[in-house]
Amino acid sequence: MRVILQRSGYASVKVDGETTGSIDKGYVLLVGVTHDDTEKDADYIAKKVSGLRLWEDDDGKMNKAIDEVGGTILSVSQFTLYGDVKKGRRPSFIEAARPEQAEPLWNYFNEALRSQGLHVETGIFGAMMDVQLTNDGPVTIIVESK
Template sequence: MKVIIQRSKKAEVKIENEIIASIEYGLVLLVGIESADTKEDVDYLVRKITALRIFSDESDKMNLSVEDVKGDILSVSQFTLHADTKKGNRPSFIQAAKPEIAIPLYESFNEGLRRNNIRVANGVFGADMQVSLVNDGPVTIILDSKNK
């Protein structure tokens, strides 16, 4: 499971020009689930993301978590994180999980975040979404549950 984390001042997801999810200060998560992922991967990433100290404290040091700053999370499923570009110029997505595996894990991931008293807005799995955000910093971190 791969997650790209972006610290954000605000963000939103639109489908067919309609805003379906938005947040203010917090994190935007692009979430890619592969066939081999399990609940263990979900649990690891939930723990890591909620405790990740990437917000500035009063000394302007990255020392606070999304929980500490009472930030929101916008979670967007993105199978393209598992693109294989080794051969040719057309990416292969063979490692990306099929919906019957990915959807329950994605929902479990979002619920795990919510259990930490974080407001989580999310996109629609498999939909054609337009995601816009105002990066804060910018701060962008990549986590992969296979690289613990």
């Protein structure tokens, strides 16, 4: 499992012009699932994300976790995180899990985040989405379970 985490001051996702999720201060998570990912991978990343200290303390050092600053999560499924561009000009997505495997694992991952006490908003799996965000910092971190 691969997650691109962006610290955000505001973010939203729309499908067909309708907002399906929005957050103020928090993390936007672009979530990719590959063939051999399991619930163990999702649990690992959920725990890692909830514990990361990416918010400033009173001394201006990244020393606070998301729950300490009242942050929330916007989770967006994104199979293109497993796009391979080594050959040719068109990406291959063969490493991305098929939707029947990826969607339940993405849903499980979102529930694992909620079980860490986090509020989670989402996009819609498999939909064409418009994602807007203000990257705070900017802070962008790649989190992988392998």
